[in-house]
Amino acid sequence: MNLSLRTLALLVIPPMMWAGNAVVGRMLVGTMPPVAMNALRWGLVAVLLAPLAWRVCLAPRRILLRWPYLALVGMLGVGTYNALQYLALQTSTPINVTLIGASIPVWMMLVGRVGFGQTLQARQLVGAALSILGVLLVLAQGQWSVLRQVQLVPGDLLMLLASLAWALYSWWLAQPPAHMRGDARPDWDWAEFLWVQVLFGGLWALGCSAVEASWLGAHTLPGAPAVSWWPQGWRTWAGLLFIAIGPSILAYRCWGLGVQAVGPNLAAFFINLTPVFAALWSALFLGQWPRWYHPCALLLITAGIAVSSGWVRLRSDRGQNRGAT
Structure with missing residues (x-):
């Protein structure tokens, strides 16, 4: 499969932004x-997308079906992945979380093999x-x-669940499903489809936030400072606006x-760029500059993307192609 520059940009921008999300989440x-x-983040997203997507509410039957x-x-x-990531950042670092x-x-x-019957090719492995x-x-x-000394903290385990x-x-x-494909698919554009996801995911996020509030209220030590449920200061608001946009x-x-x-299989390999971007974001905002192994890791990750995408073909793949013809 040949990747155009446009497709490459589409697949590189998300890990760049998600790395920034991890660093800003840690700062907050x-x-x-x-x-x-997480709930407030998606509430801001819903408000920002509303001018582009509010027309989807004119046909509520399409949503109900x-x-x-x-x-x-x-x-x-919306509701699970990001909430688990922010929970993970309470005890883990941005680099660990992105790794x-x-x-x-x-x-x-x-998931593709077990849930969707996808076959795995040698180049993907x-x-x-x-x-x-x-x-x-x-x-x-x-x-x-150093690997022998690495210890997983609760945040690392939460990030494993988030990855799944x-x-x-x-x-x-x-x-x-069939009702979201072909002629049966509603004529929503990207903003409308994302907005509907945010509405449903936001309800889940609000429910989880209520559970969190109840738990924190029951486990707050006497005399401990009260937890602020509303952003305090322009830095917090700036961070929230960044992760919302x-x-x-x-x-x-x-x-x-x-x-x-x-x-999804090939796109997933680009997520491996997130730790590299996290190192760059950390250098800019946390004063932690990349080391020599970061560009080396980038080369390995890029090589993995090249092989999995077919830029570099394995002999077994070429043999299979000749046999098929």
């Missing part, structure tokens, strides 16, 4: 509860191995002995187009 730790922050699917993708892509998020291609292949090797290089900080949720979301986005609207739009263009 302690300013407000993480699940409430498809509500189980819309509720599912909204819950997975674990780079396991999404593996989850994507497993080799590409996954190269990309994971690049991720491990960053995790090891250029010294493989995103893999499921992407497959349901690429393989929708960049990682939400812009990234989701590009991701949807990218998945439609190349499929």
Whole structure:
């Protein structure tokens, strides 16, 4: 499969924005509860998209006929993935979170194989191995002995669950039910479709935020400072606006187009660029500059994308192609 420059841009912008989301999310730790922050984020997205998408409400029957699917993708892509990521950032670092998020291609292949009957090709497995090797290089900080000392914290485990949720979301986005395909598909544009997802996912996020508020209220120690449920200060508002516009609207739009263009398996490999962008974002905002192993990891991840996309063909693939002809 040949990737055009436009498709490459569509697939590179999301990991760039999501890396920024992880760094900004870490910067906002302690300013407000993480699940409430996710709910407010998508509330801002709903407001920003409303001028482009409000007409979808003129035909509510189209939504009601498809509500189980819309509720599912909204819950997975809007309500679950991001809430788990912000929870993970409470105890983990942006680099760790994005590194674990780079396991999404593996989850994507497993979900495709088990849930959608997709066959795995040799080049996909080799590409996954190269990309994971690049991720491990960053995790090891250029010294493989460091890997033996890595300890997973609760946030790392939460990010594993988030990665599985995103893999499921992407497959349901690429393989929708019959009423969302062909002539049966409603004539929603990208903003209307995303807005409907946000409406359903936002309800899930609000419900989870209420549970979080109840739990925090029951477990707050006497004399402890009260938790602010509303953003305090212009820095918090600036961070929320960034994650509402960049990682939400812009990234989701590009991701949807990218998945439609190349499929979820190949698109998933571009998520492995997120840790590299996280290192760059961390350098800009946290003063943590990239080390020599970051560009090396980028080369490995790029090689994985090249192999999985067919830019670099394996001998077994060429043999299979000759046999097919």
